[in-house]
Amino acid sequence: MLLQAEQSPQVRVKPASLRLSRHLKEFWWIYLILIVVGVLLMAPLVWLISSSLKDQGKIFTIPPEWIPTPVRWSNYRTVFEQIPFGRFYWNSAVVTFFATTGNVVSASLVAFGFARLRFPGRDVLFLVLLSTVMIPYHVTLIPTYVLFRELHWLDTFLPLTVPAWIGGSAFNIFLLRQFYLRLSLELDDAARVDGAGPWRIFWDVVLPQSKPALGVVAIFSFLASWNDFFAPFIYLNTTEKFTLPLGLQLFQSTNSTEWNLLMVASVMTAIPCVALYFVAQRYFIQGVVFTGLKG
């Protein structure tokens, strides 16, 4: 039972209490594992929230204090007073929106080409695609920077968004390629017999069956963009154009750190991610199981 995939989401419609107790009797050990490991994994968030409500001097108490005394709600106001946090939020939202949509759109197209269509040089090109992520960015940073200078894109959001629309991350393309390759060809062939071209097959056959993978790509792209520090740091210079991770770092100076305020900023950076993930996983992992057969 354990090793079998979830059969159908409908089965999980509110179990009666009798079924629940039988369920618990059978699967108590799963819950035990879930809770023990879950507590470990939840610790950082709890720590984060707790620290964000402390006085600066109480951050480093030994042993650590999990429940702050006193609770400093005012830290949350202070953050907005010290830096233009609302502005950073908006900047991050804009950049993340365009980068994420770009990544999902372009990766889904490119991956389809590599996975389902045959053309000369395909495998070599795919290796080239993969090899682009094998070179550490440090050694291509300066030429790339010069390139954006020549395009007059420095200190704008364009270096952070446009590349996502033309190819984006090779990892996303590779991921989607793997998922496309898993799909049976029967539906393709059926569609082809009906006279469908590659675009119709992509749009009507492959995409609807790939929602979980597209969801993963969307989540990864969102997080990568939302939490990216280095690229916005290098390409943006004007403080008003900063994104959240840069704003977050403004509480960390060379030699000292306002930990409580940094934690406030971290909590507020993480909350949209947690909320979004909670909603999204529900949609793309449970809602679309086996819809592929509708054709």
Added chain:
Amino acid sequence: MAATIPRSRGLNHRQKEAIAGYLFISPWIVGFLVFILGPVIASFYFSLTNYAVVQPPTWAGLANYRELVHDDLFWQSMKVTSLYVLFSVPLTLFFSFLVALLMNQRVQFVGFWRTIYYLPNLVPIVAGTMLWLWLLNPDYGLVNGLLARVGIDGPLWLQSTKWALPSLILMSLWGVGGPTLIYLAGLQGIPTDLYEAVALDGGGAWAKFVTVTIPQMSPVIFFNLILGIIAGFQVFAQPLIMTGGGPRYATLFVVLYLYNNAFHNFQMGYASAIAWVLFMVILVLTIITFRFSSYWVYYEGEARQKR
């Protein structure tokens, strides 16, 4: 069967498919030519120069590569990085698969659990790092505190030449949420009828796992393996923030060494040479992994080409 369709339209169909193929991948081609190729070639050129970043590069031929051969720190960094990949990649593959299977069960509040298990990937890195520094502090940390309870004198963790690398490997497991999510998405795509067929043959849970889950998941496992290798060889942030490569080079990862050379020692040329050697290592390992993949990775959508 499949072969009859192209034949009916002759070469024309093949050409059409090829054109469609190029069109589909064209966004990447454009992005590659515009944003990636130039800087990549520039970095290769840098590897053949003495280049102090703030001064123009001067031609050095293969001197940087020759120097690498005799550079003990470079070899140390290769050793550290390889050990990390050797341990962290299989452990991550294993544990994330396990967690994905767990998250795919009919448990109550599954959305809640899935979110909890992904939390470490959602928390900003500064907060995560700080928490680990606290946990692993030899005097005041929770880990040694718990070990002391059961009578074990805990190690110095990040401070010890022996334990620093294992500590980072341990920490890498904290981030299994990423591969787990990919597995989870993969588990959604396994057709139920395959399981039913095994059940009809009288197969139990284990048979279903071995004959259906594993083969069906092999393309996804393969993805996580390749991704683990590529990312593992380029680990940078954790050693930069937490250990600075120490103690005594015990956590000197290749990319950290490269970075120190590029932006702290003004040796971008040398750093570029390291980058290209690293590139070759990753590329060769990736190609080998791809070659061997035909033995164990099963693509439903490639069946036609294999037949």
Added chain:
Amino acid sequence: MTSMKHRISRRTFAGGLAVGAAAVSLAGRISNVRAADKTKINLNIYQINDNWQNTLKKVIDGFTAANPTIDVKLNIQPSAQYWDKLQTQYAAGQAPDLSLINADWVVPGASRGMFLDLKPYLEKSPELTKDLWYPLDQDWGYKGGIYGTLLYAGGQMLYVNKTLLKAAGLEMPAANWTWDDLHSMAVKLTDASKKQYGMHISPIAPPYWSCAFIHGAGGTVLNAAMDKCTLDTPEARAGLQYIVDLIHKDKAMPVPPPANATGEVNPFMAGKVGFYFGGSWDEAAIRTSGFDWDWADMPVNAKTGIKKVQMGSNAWGILSTTKHKDEAWALAKYLGGPEGAKGMMSLGLPGFKSIIDSPEFKQIHAPQHIEVPLGDFQKDSHNYYTTPDASAWWDAATQNLQPMWTGEDTVEGATQKATSAINAIFAKRKS
């Protein structure tokens, strides 16, 4: 000269790109320099103090009021990896006119032509240095040039947890106390059951702050010409042995953390340490800690009669690519001069005697006695060891000495390894 360098670097990068870039036709290589607004100065700062933006803005307002023809654009940057960004900007001809520069970066950057030599300007403005107790060439001098004006003085300070001292029945140390006094007090303050230690040094990796002990014992890190490592001399070893004994023999000091990692546990802040050798920038955080504390004098080594503190301060530097040298200097002079120092005196330690002696300044640090560490700064400071290859050999020192702090290696073994590694780096210097 400057513009030529700029042109060369642009051409070379374009050349590097062009090798593979028939494909990358960089459409219309129009000059990147915007329609020159001839008096607009770009000033980049990175976060060095947690909350200094508003103070700095006020100082800049003061400057623009006095210099109406100059417009200052202030760009506040995160501190992490700012050095990488500044180099990247510089390489692409996009550097700001003026930037805050870390003590570690001045000489490595200046020796490669990145910063403007300010000595000619300083000679024309004697009023800037007249009242200065802080020698500008101490951290930022290179081959006779001076490459920075002072933001504020930074250095090592000895903080004392008076609450712990009182609980142990100890008095505040006298002005001329010795290493032996420190040792015996540290041992008395140690209480393993409470995980309480007598002493702590941070950051010790890189081992800047252990220099106080190396120097006090009569040793040095490098020789005077800075081309030979002297960590393996008996004097330097004696200084390091003093610390190692406190850690391992007396268990009066915690094993120091591996790197200067932000977020490392600092037991002094948590009230678990009696004597803390920290930085001047630790003051703000210590003020929030809730225990009674003050500064103490650095102890003297009774054998040698030496007492030394290690300094290392950040500078205002002018990037050599600037097109507005005089305007940039005007700003650097204002920020590093008496007006700037006065305006920012709540944030750090000004380099001007008249300011640090003023009751107004002392009031900021009361009831603690800022004149104590400032006295050491003025009388017994040691300059920062910095060379064009400082980053490489400091890292070699850090890495090779680490196992000594943890007890995995002896002082002899670790200093031997560090010395040969550093000398090997020096051997690579050209000409």
